[in-house]
Amino acid sequence: MATQTLPPSAVPVAHKSGALRTILEWMGTADHKKIGLMYIVYAVLFLVVMGIEAILMRIQLAHANSTFLSPQVFNRLFTMHGTTGVFFVAMPILVGFGNYLVPLMIGARDMAFPRLNAFSFWVTAFSGFLLYGSFFAGGGFSQAGIAPDVGWFAYAPLTAPAFSPGHSTDYWTLSIMLAGVGSIAGAANMIATVIGMRCPGMTMSRLPLFAWMNLVMGGLILVTISPLTAAQLMLMGDRYLGSHFFDVAAGGSVVMWMHFFWIFGHPEVYVLIIPCFGFISEIVPVFSRKAMFGYPAMVAASVGIGFVSLGVWAHHMFTVGMPSYGNAFFVLTTMVVAVPTGIKIFNWLATMWGGKIRFDAPMLFCTGFLFQFLIAGLTGIMLATAPFDWQLGNSYFVVAHFHYVIVGGILFSIFAAFYYWFPKMTGRMLSETLGKWHFWVFLIGFHLTFDFLHIPGLLGMPRRVYTYDAGRGWETWNFIASIGTIFQVIGILIFVYNMIQAYIQGPVAGNDPWDAWTLEWATTSPPPEYNLARIPEVRSRRPLWDIKHPEDPDWKYE
């Protein structure tokens, strides 16, 4: 009934607002775009903080028997680094992009529950600041305060009052529990949005892949964060109510904490990577100038990954002493999850195949992602092989593997997303030259650090050590890895500078600078508060392709 037209470009209403008014407007907003931006800015702030934590640790580890940091400070740093990275960088930035883009992509005006959306953000933001308050308590900032020092997975009984006196562990428990509430609320919001707010004609099989990924991510969050919340309630009970969940003296089991934590912890990493798959699936087709190859397979693979990921958790516990058939079961499930993941890589390659690929910054970062995610998957299979994991587990090989996924995979795809959608969010183009510098410098730094960090793991270096002996053959590799951080820092600085200079004086982007095909490009950059002047009716997965190619629309072939 409604014809597909590009809406007239909306002129943003200019209104005088003082600084205070602007701040109050942002603090009280329930607009998904503003909330999305706040999530992203918040996450980038904490990315810088966790980067500093990493730099300090790498300085300490560059040489054997270094005394740059005390063991107490180092142990707090790696705990905070990991906790921050998962909960206050990766989750918020991905939720931010999802919040911003999904309503636009599905032709809706906002999320299903805008005020709940605001609540999710502020609860998450508060919990991050709560965690970092711990740096300033106790012995003060120079001693890293009483920041938690139990590792980001806080194994029992190290977290028992006997071994962690004082409140450092409580900062960890309470801040994460709060952040979890924000995440679960956000997940319910996203699911209700994707299911209940699509524009007419947008059946589930025409949903942009990024929206599909956010749906799967939301579903996963519901069943994965809650076990952590439950375990943390149990931990608080042990610490303050005298319960005995993980109390060995009363017959309690510390292995149970491990099970509950990893029932959360493993699907959590899929929560993080799945929206990144969404970024790749949106960007690679546009820059290859081809439709996504195998859309139904991509959806099925992602849903499959979501389900199978719930059954692999004990591959983090191969050394704990499970019986042989228990270990074998988790070897099988973990290897099985590699199959749909591989399918996705092949589909992305097939999308590039036969295309006319433009290697602008977004595509450069996507290519980096594909290369690095392939390697990370292969080292993951090594770790899935339980006997191999008996050597490699809890060593620097694991550290290298998961940073390969998180930095080489997730962060690279986030960079791609920034370069791709920054024009939409701000109305300005980022500098392509600076983007290429950012890519190459950061790529060098990433590989210097994380390629070479695999080697100390193979040579017996365990993780979470504040120092190590000379004579074990670890120094050279650690030193090289530490040098790599310099390049990564420079890369990030170039990136931040690029964003600032583009925001102030970058070339105007227009509605659709990349000649793309999903609905967010049908409105102005940045979009007006109401997103689209008229809710469209779509007939295919690429509504804008249909408009631009009326002789050859997608709905003839899908």
Add this chain to the structure above:
Amino acid sequence: MLSLAAFAFLAPSVLAQAHSAPLSPTNIFSPDSTPAHSIFRLSIFELEVEGAIFVVVFSLLVYSVGKFRQRKHDDDSEPAQIYGSNQMELAWTVLPVLIVVVLFLTTAQVIHRVQDAKRPPGAIEVTVVGHQFWWEYRYTQYGFTTANELHVPVSDAERTTPTYLALLSADVDHSFWVPRLAGKTDLIPNHPNSMWIDPQEEGIFLGQCSQYCGTQHAKMLQRVYVQSRADFDRWVQEQKQPAVVDPSAAAGAALFIAKACFACHTIQGTMAHGVVGPDLTHVMSRDTIGSGAVPNTPENLRKWIRNPGTFKPGSLMPAQDLTDTELEQLAGYLQTLR
């Protein structure tokens, strides 16, 4: 004189290290015991399979990047839009599944072979108890307890003598990892585990705790001394003896009690039966103090006693309030405990 003795003690271990693994004494690709060998063979097979996968996929990626990039002379037309191919989806689903089946079956076999291995008669049995931040070794077959340095007989072709380790923890989680001898197994309170090794070469094998256990996790080091059967038996006999009683060190012995060292440490044949810290009955038979933190020299011994935090800040042994004379006497006493 004493430093010469210490050097003589240390030299064999240094030589053994240099001989065994040039790249690293803790290289997982230099196995010297059946579990480590099994893991090594499986890992090489897997690396070969994964290497092949990497070469194929990486080549496809490089080819795509090179062949299908947009050229300057290209027109603005869009390339052919291919939406999918069921045959391709099938192919790249079935092939990975087959690879998974192969990898899984080979893996399951190794898991079973290592974890479900039958204990032969004549195996040495040691109970390992993990502490923050040291290792307790109870040789229950022989009736003595020692710390931090595990001695086992070599297991050669004529006489396979594996050592079975029961793994317990007195406090938090730890993990036993000597890479050249076996994969790691955790020591978890209220959750006994076990593992076995059968080192095939004499020498010293290094490792360290591999499950974060607190402040000094990094210095909970391991030393495994693999000896000929004769040397091992001799070592056992020496360890079974109660502490040497040297009358010239009587003052120090008295101090050991007076300063409450006995509350944490055991010295067989004396009043000291503490179990919080390592057994010191034969402390001078060990190459290191502080579980590998520093070499066992007279100077280090004195520094350690005065303040363990010098070498291992966060160690659970408190600094001792001793005068210089008291320190001299106490250290002198400990130095008699060979």
Add this chain to the structure above:
Amino acid sequence: MSTNSAVLQSGEDAWGLPSRGKVGMISLIIAESAIFAIFVAAYIFYIGKSLSGPTPQILQIPILASICLWLSSVTMHWSVVALHKNKKSTFILFWLLTFVLGAIFLGATAREWHHLIVDEGFTIQTNLFGTTYYSLVGLHASHVTFGLIALFIVGLFGLAGKVTTEHSDRCEVIALYWHFVDAVWVVVFTVVYLLGR
């Protein structure tokens, strides 16, 4: 942001997508089920593992209170059906009855706990059974409490005559939550009072 909701609703009705409120509540229920599942897993794992202290034999099966709670699901259902049909007095009658039945259940739990703690000296600190019993039953009781608060607030509005058939979808969302709480009690009841004893 009231303008948002007005604009949003026209879009969703246009082609029959599921209601956001129901999807949101079902999502919450899924998450809460996962939390309960973990506490149930801990309970089952620790059956028979207490080193000392009372065992589940000490418990009296709360048959009456449980029937009240499960009955309250029936009254809740009738209440919402009545509101759909715009029978406001039937709605408020059954709604308040639901509240009363839920409150009886909570009161019975309170009495049971009072007896266990004061008379038997059995607390969450006593042993593994105490830990898992109080945490699991307590988690459920806290969810009953949240439900009662929601019922109370809507009940007040209902008594003031402000709840109309237009709100029946939203009351159905609350009903979903209440049914979930009752369903959880089926599991908890089975595990604690039947299985464990």
